[in-house]
Amino acid sequence: VFADPLASETIRKIKQWMDTCASDHPGCALRANPGDPMHAIVPKRLIRLDDQPHGCVRLVSLVESVQYLALSYCWGTSKQRGTTKDNLLARQQKIHLAELPNTLRDAITITNILGFQYLWIDSLCIVQDDEEEWAEQSSKMADIYVGAELVVAATQASDCAEGFLHAREEPLRIVPSDFEHHGLQAVVRRTTTHDLLGGYLLREQPLFGRAWVMQERELARRIIHFLPDELVWRCRNTMRCECGTSKDANQPLSLVLDLCKTAISKSDDVSDISFGQHWTILVKEYVKLKLTYPGDLLPALSGVAQYLHRHGAGNYIAGMWERGITYQLPWFRLPSAANDDTAQSTVLLSPTFSWVTASGPISWVEMISDIITVRCVCVGSTSTPSTANPYGPTQHATITIRGLLL
Known part of the structure; x- marks a missing residue:
């Protein structure tokens, strides 16, 4: 180096x-x-x-x-x-x-x-x-x-x-005294530990x-x-x-390419679960990151959303996907310090079912298939963007779920 x-x-x-x-x-x-x-x-x-x-x-x-x-x-x-x-x-x-x-x-x-x-x-x-x-x-x-x-x-x-x-650290050159007259040199540098x-x-x-x-x-x-x-x-x-x-x-070598593998697979219960879980993993990492402007929360993710849509991920609704939606809906806020600058300072105007409305770090209820059986399905969705970016801020959005009511 x-x-x-x-x-x-x-x-x-x-x-x-x-x-x-x-x-x-x-x-x-x-x-x-x-x-x-x-x-x-x-x-x-x-x-x-x-x-x-x-x-x-x-x-x-x-x-x-x-x-x-x-x-x-x-x-x-x-x-x-x-x-x-x-x-x-x-x-x-x-x-x-x-x-x-x-x-x-x-x-x-x-x-x-x-x-x-x-x-x-x-x-x-x-x-x-x-x-x-x-x-x-x-x-x-x-x-x-x-x-x-x-x-x-x-x-x-x-x-x-x-x-x-910038210039990196200069190598350290050591000349052993016993071999000085023979011209032997040893060149060393601090190891890059990573x-x-x-x-x-x-x-x-x-x-x-x-x-x-x-x-x-x-x-x-x-x-x-x-x-x-x-x-x-x-x-x-x-x-x-x-x-x-x-x-x-x-x-x-990326979360997005992992998602792409499930997006292009034929839609069924297994692949939809996998897609929904992979998306929540990506979003959990994403919301930890810093934004200067809270309103950029969806625009800063819109390139990924567009890319996945081209892979066949389906309809995108305010930071969520219709595909595997039942595994994306049970999100919850995590406790965060009041001065945590990774938290969004403003609650964004988005549908309340979306994690976008959360102010700070979030997580999801773990849906273990051996313990929890999902008995509802998404039968439709609508989304109206508020800007020229179809994957950006949402003016209005709905999800229609069909299932048993207790």
Whole structure:
């Protein structure tokens, strides 16, 4: 592991991981899964890097698809000059790198070094003060992150001002005195102690605490995590660590891909139970994550919902699915500290049967088939979105259940 994250050997390793994935992992190819977009991705806007050596980039709108990277990062509390109605025209001409926060500049740097000309960053490519466009683009997050050739994750940075291309710890060089005249040297560094297979190193990083980021990493076909002391690569097929640790996936490496396996299976009692249980596992993890704006609770999950819908998951109703609904309905609030900033500060306007109305962490009644027998079925549902995002906030929703009444 080299001290410089941009060392030629490190960049060569990233390119090698990408080339191996592209040539040997058919499941990582675009449109390899039913949930993938059925056509090539053309984001509404992209950042073009052709002027980058001169200290400038610009926003472009393309008709035909191109290869691009996408950035996954924490905004943090630092002010960043996002794209607005007032500066959109100017940014289509030129964006000075000096006016961008460090994380965005680092993303542009790594994109350029890897040989790509286009990059997608939410704060630049979406007009931030246009509510209609924001709702429309948030509904396309699945397409954008699935479509990216690589997602660059600023995993170690808790704020956009921090950047992520920092020098790592220098190796410690020891020259044993007994062999000094023979020129023998020993090069050592502190061991990188982590459980890659369990992902604990990643889960401790700031980026993994943000709700918006969950769908970005879950949907990415390929993602590279920049950590304080090394890189971690993950695609749909494998995980690789810069220090040499690796894991090939006999099973999916994400909760969403686990859900996809049950979504595409024929609907019956067993598969519906499995789907409902997998969804509650994902939601339990999701609600622990932080949101700056409580109203983003469903939009930040909408990419996952759209992806699962394409896999055949069925009707989506305010954060729940008609399929396996009887296993999603018995949710309950968990106790949480009043100052717990993972809790939502506002109860959202949603149907009361949905977990979305909970203010804080939640769990579900465990439905053990040997003990509990479900004798009700869902016979219909309706859902009216309140924005242009069909998987976002809900204006009105109903579920019709048929069963025995005591």
